[in-house]
Amino acid sequence: MARFLKSCYGGKAVHIPDGFLSTPVWAALDTAAVPAVAWVARRAQRGFDDRQAPLLGLMGAFVFAAQLINFPVGAGTSGHLVGAALLAFTLGPAAASVVMTAILGIQALVFQDGGLLALGANIVNMALVGVLAGYLPYRLGGAGEWRRFSIFAGASLSVVVAGCLALSELLISGVRMQTSLLGISLAVFLVSAILEGVITLAVVRSLERIQPTLLQDSPPHKSPALLFIAVAAVLLASVGVLFASQAPDAIEQLTEHAGPRSFGWLRQAGTGLAGLALIYGLCLAIGRTVSRNRSV
């Protein structure tokens, strides 16, 4: 079952198609994504010049192409790179978000992988929160002996967080799922996450041998305690949101009168958005504190 689920989730990334999310959920996430993407695009453009446009485009093409290279992981199975964290380690979080957004857009239009109205949701999950969650440990891990762990943790975290958010949004929208299935999904996410971590680590190490200048500098100081706390906090928060959005009584209300006149969705969407904001804020806040500490 887990294997089946995995193959149907497209391996790792959950691209939500149209028709799955309830109106308030997709509308809210689209509304949230628009200014966020605008901000991120401005930020990615700044600091560099118009060189950025071809560079980010090519990096997007690279991520697509990377999925054609299979990583054998034993017992006849293979995985491939998702890439959000790798992009964050090499281009920085803002540019990585832009690249992921472009990828999601092309996937929705050309590959029927993820919906168009649901694009906001997919962008929030993968391009914004996923990238940030992946970059956070890299920033905190420093250049010392924790570097390898932080690369691994970042890549894994980006996959888990994106998966949990997507699933929560589906649950909030009224898709029913038994707790046991939820557990299996979570297990699938974890396996995929570990795979992503291992692959990203291997690619970063080969990149270090070929051309180390392509990687973002990680700060020389290291704070393993902060690193662990941050990883654990983000992980707990996203799993928490996932289970909270499955709260049975709310589901009941939603499915009974799923019309726009019902107010069940308000509570649901409220819970979900609050959880989302919590994770996003958490990542952002930890990032801010660290950079402030460093600049002093």
Place this chain on the structure above:
Amino acid sequence: MTPLVEVHGLRFRYDDGTAALNGVDFHLNAGETVALLGPNGSGKTTFVLHLNGLLRGQGRVSVSGLTVEPKNIPAIRRKVGIVFQDSESQLFMPTVLEDVAFGLLNRGLDSVTARGRASAALETVGMSAAAARAPYHLSAGEKKRVAIAGIIAMEPEVLVLDEPTASLDPPGQRSLAGLVADLPQAKILVTHDVPFALALCQRAVFFQAGRIAAEGPVEEMVCRFDWHFAFERSKSPR
């Protein structure tokens, strides 16, 4: 004697509808060196990619008696070594030596033997000095040589070189010609470089619009299709 490579009625159409091959019949005997000539876009590269199953069209392709079909592909890939038009995509390991030894290790050789044979192949192409360098930083000609080393180390029965002289300087072209002439295998050279083809090949095959339009000694093909660079300045030089 059955030919080493035999192709019958090969047709291939790219996804976008371009009919790149329209019925190609071809054969290559052991020890022979054949030039593939023909205009840009006539299907030479496309043809060559069929020889070890990287593309699959309609028609029959067989290599030393094995038909190109999924179950034979690993064996066929061992028999046919292709140096791509773009040699860079062939080099993926962190150092030159590791890259050349890669295929040998996969074939199950122990690391001492593999290292020995890889070094010997590098010696052959004159790149021993670069063994510890990263392929990524080499010049175009050096990359081409390493790509060739990676293929000849595997000792394939058929060696295919797609535009090997492009962007090599003349001394590089000469030493490549020497290298190719000394290898005992059957060889297919896809090239627009007529002197190079004349120097190395007994026979030429001329592609036109996805078909083999003619076949014969290189000199004959070159004359027949007026296939060489001969330019008369229309204006008097200063």
Place this chain on the structure above:
Amino acid sequence: MTPLVEVHGLRFRYDDGTAALNGVDFHLNAGETVALLGPNGSGKTTFVLHLNGLLRGQGRVSVSGLTVEPKNIPAIRRKVGIVFQDSESQLFMPTVLEDVAFGLLNRGLDSVTARGRASAALETVGMSAAAARAPYHLSAGEKKRVAIAGIIAMEPEVLVLDEPTASLDPPGQRSLAGLVADLPQAKILVTHDVPFALALCQRAVFFQAGRIAAEGPVEEMVCRFDWHFAFERSKSPR
């Protein structure tokens, strides 16, 4: 008459520390065609990228009296048209016609004029039929032709072609030679193709390790550096 292009004591070092140019002095007169010869990695491409300010090294570069410096760069880019060694990176627009028109639109031409001139340029290189195709579906030689069309459509004062004949078929090489000979502009041809250089250039400049090692008529340079393909088969052909 002051030369059209003048370069004095040009030095350049890549980010990774490779010293690619170590003091180059060069000049090009109006209407002249010069060949840049030299081994792989001797700095020819690097040199050429300085002529319109795509790379900035130490030393002085000027084009028809304008020094290459930030404020002159737009004007200089209009005067110097470069066809790059790698045509894939030069064709970045979604269709062939749009790609050829790219430079014209940037110069402020309206879209009707731009379309007309782009079509005419495609006609010149024999690629009119491909106008609506996507550049990534073309063969290597077809890409090169389109890249050349993109530059000649701009009618620059100085035309720089970096390895223009690589992967062109012989008729393509001839027609390129005819095309280049008929263009009135000053031209710089970077090439490993000696017959091509002999047919078109009055003068050759020989690069070695980031310096100009010698300069003179093409024939003289070719003899002096043994710079041609002459290969004697060591084994007798079958």
Place this chain on the structure above:
Amino acid sequence: MRHVILERWSRGESCVHRRDPRAKIVALITFLAVVATAHRALAWLAPGLLLLLLAGLVLAKLPLTGALVRAALVVPFTGVFALICWFAGEPALGLRLLAKSYLSALAVIWVVATTPLPALLNGFEMTGVPRFLLVVCQFLYRYLFVISEEAQHMSKAAAARGTAARNWTAPGPSFRAAAGALGVLFARSYARAGDIHRAMLARGFDGRFLQLHSENFRPADTAFALVASLAPVAVRLTVERVVG
């Protein structure tokens, strides 16, 4: 690659192909919103909307079965959830998900198969998508083929040298080869971006992409946008009036 077919369709000739991309985007978004917010009488609404889309496909001279099969790309993902809903005792919900996501995908295909992607992306500028992001998308799409081909060559080259013989027990060497190949591919993509930028500068690029086809929004486009976006709304209102 499977998206090439869409590209070939998009270069076809029909009255839908000729319309301004912006008109089609407006129609598409209305259609998607109609589907996404529908909750009553879906059993009647879904066939109605499907008929509407089929009419659109015929009008655009697109191969019907081809388009219908392509839209089924969403089914594996949706199917899992439909099954989950089935097991959770909500078969109706499962069917609803299936119908909604299939209709939405088909609508997207209708637009993408009648508009070349570059033009479509330009059209999206009107919906407030940052121009920078759209240019990034253009480059992504243009070099997708090139880099994918390089990736395929690399893995084929690796396969040709022995990784094809599956190492069930020791994936080590092939894993390292894949990681090495990705590292090289990354570095090459990076370097190529620099080359492309140089080529753009050399042809006078100043940060703005100019259009060869000046898109004039003609009265026909306005009419098309109106009709195409009102149609699904009308279908839904009718169905809900009659059935509900």
